[in-house]
Structure formats: structure tokens, C-alpha cells
Amino acid sequence: MIYFLSDLHLGASYLPRREKEARAVRFLEQIAADAEEIYLLGDILDYWYEYRTVVPRGFVRFFGALARLADAGVRITWLTGNHDIWLFDYLRDEIGIRVVDGSICPVIAGHKFYLAHGDRLGSEPAGFRFIQRLFRNKTCQRLFASVHPRWTVPLGFGWSSRNRAYSPDAAAELTPDMRQRILDWAETYSREHPDIDFILLGHHHVALDHRLSTGCRLLILGEWIYHSTYAVFDGKNIILSEFKV
Template sequence: MDKVAYFISDAHLGIEPPGCLPNREERLVELLRSWKGNASHVVIVGDLFEFWFEYRDYISKNHLALIRALADLVESGVSVHLFRGNHDFALGNFFEKSVGVNVHDSAVLEIQGKRIYVAHGDGVIKSDWKYRLYRKILDCSVNRWLFGMFHPDWGMALARFVGRNSRKAGENKVIPLDEYLEWGNGILREKACDICIHGHHHLAGIWKQENGIVASPGEWIKKFTVLRLENGELSLMNIDC
């Protein structure tokens, strides 16, 4: 019997937004450690961090326990995958070179006989055109270099300020779930996949579509939810740890 594969998304570690559950990062570390020995894959579907930027000689000390837990999983033989989200898209080569984690923008994973397309899901709906433009500006190599000139403490403070204000602006935004499902159904057909897993909108669910299954792990902020793939069957778990 195959070991279990787990998918988690949108932890936004590094901040404590209003209404969030306590000790989120510590509880996620405990969960990761509990998967050692019984998981084949651990897939983090974007926005693990509220913000991540790899300075040449700087890694945030606030996430060392989490990084160690990921490294322990890799060393135990678990295939760990980390996808870039809209908050932590500036992931460099630290996790791949120093931790052994596979880092992607999007990818097709073959697990338990299933072809699974995974991406964070940001920028895929029509109303995200402003974000797509914003992302191109931030991804510009010159702008990345300029940001790297900031002292890390200043850079982190600036990023948290921007993230906090963007979160307030989006609090009352209606999530166009139908657009996400339409996109996912198209991906299933285009990539010849059985399952499309994405995050970004923080809604946990498994939706049967014409071309397969579209699913989202949900979030690790106000609810702790995880997708579990066992014997080729996908299920949604509410975590109480």
C-alpha cells in the first residue's frame, strides 16, 4: 500500500492577522513532524510565508524550526514540494540547495497513479489583471536588486506593511469560485491530468468537474485544513493538533 500524500496551502507565516488561531507555526511544525515515516509526499501549495526574500547572507530566524522540520522530512525520504505563491514568489535557491525541497511555480506530479497539476492559483482569474501587472513589476530583476539593498529588517517591515494593507483592501472581496473551477477544468484537459490542486482563495474543497477533480487545501490561518491523497482517493481533513 502506498504511503499518504499531503497538500497544504496559505499559511502566511510571519504574521498574526485578526481572528487567526494561536501558535499557528508551532502547530504546523508539529504536524510536519507527525508525517515523518507515513508520508510519501508533502506538497505546500504556495503562500507558506506572508513574505519571503532571500538576501545573500540572510535567512529569517523566525522560521528555523519550520525549516528544520522540512529538512527532517526530506532526510527521511519524503518528497517535499514548495510552490511559489503571490506572497512568497521571491523564493530563491535556498530551499532547494540547503534543505532539499523541490521549488516550483507550477508542476505536474505523478502520485499513486494520478497525474496532479499543482499551482498556487494567483493571477488566473480575469479580475486579477492588476495583480498580474504588479507581479511583473516586482519580478523585474532591477527592482529585485533595489529591494535587496534594503536592510533585511527594513525590507521585512515594508513587506508586512504592504501585505497588511492589501489584506484589508481584499476583506470584502467576493471570491469568483466558478472562475477558479473553470480554469481548473481547462487545466485538467490541457495537461491531461486527473486532479488540479491550487490554493490562493483560502476556500477548502474538492469539486468534481467534467475533466476530473479540482481541489484546494484551504488555509492555515482561521482554520487548519489539509488535503490527503491515499490509495488514489482525495479527501479533506480538518486538523486538530
């Protein structure tokens, strides 16, 4: 089985930290029975910045669960999102995770996938795009990394959690306008790439399974803030599901 999930936002100050990490670990332990491959589609961590010799505190049990899977031979790919941009080589070297900045198109059991976090499809506001470019700029990264983490790590966590409040009853929703923009993008992409069978995205915090006019399916993976949704592919079919344990 191939598993896809995104937007856990682990470490977010508005989330019950231990509880959310424990749930992610239970999920990884459960899928260990049949997982061949796992794709993490970004924003798994709410904030992360690794230095050449130093990493932030936390996420020990989550990283441990990933490490156990990797050691058991499960291939893990982590596409960075707009919150966990600054994963560099630490998890690659320590755990064996393939970390990718951008989109990939793997062929799995004869089916071609387009996988991306979904924050860089072209329909984002100009301000957001500018900041994302700045965040990925090597010089800016070097400058940022030269400031003592005593200041930058709290700043990073604060920035990542801004304008969010956690309420267990709230449901994530896309505005009709946003939904239409994503569907339009997917229709165009699918027409231009007729070999793609499945488009999988994160980022939008809604679970969506939509068949495009080309026959290609668009799945948005949801989130682990209110629900705990993921997609699983058995080689023929892919379904969106919710982890409830």
C-alpha cells in the same frame, strides 16, 4: 501518503505567531509517520525575502521540522505563492526542498496532477498581475535587494499583512463570482488537458472539492489561518481533511 497544503501565512502580523508555527510543526511531526512526499502550494510564509548571504529572522522550528522530514527521505516541493515569491536557493541548499516558481504536473501512482498556487490562472485583476510581474522582475529584485533589510523587511511584512485582521471566528469565503471564475477556468483547463486527474490549488483560502464535468477533480486546499486544512493522497483516492491537534 502524499500531503498537500498551502496558505499557512506564517509570520503574518495579524496571526499569533508562535501558536501558528507550533501547529504547523505538530502537523509535520504527525505526518512524518507515513509521508512519502509533501507539496507546499504557496503562501506558506506571509513574507520572505532572501539575500545572497542573509535571510530574515524567524520560522526556525518550522524550517527545522521540514529539515527533519527531508533528512528522513521525504521529498518536499514548495511552489511559491504571491506572498513567498522570493524563495530562491536557501531552502534548496539548506534543507533539500525543491522550490518551483509556477505550476507542475507530477504523475503520482499513475495519476496525473496539476499543481499551482492559483494566483496566476488568468482571471486576476490587471493591477494584481502587473505587481506580480514587477515582483518577479530580476532587475526590480536586484534593486530591492540592494536596499538595507532594516527598511525592506518591515515594509515587506507590513505590505503582506495589509487589509487583514485576524478573528478566530471568521470563516473564509469565496464570492459567488470568484467561485464561478475558478470553476470555469478549471472546466476549460480540464477539457484541454484530459490526462489530468486532479487539479490542486491554494491561494483562495477556501476548502473546495469539486468534480468537474470531465471527471477530473478540483481541490482548493483552504488555509491555516482559521482552519488547518490539507489534502492527502493514498495512491488511489484524495481527501480534504482538517488538522485539529
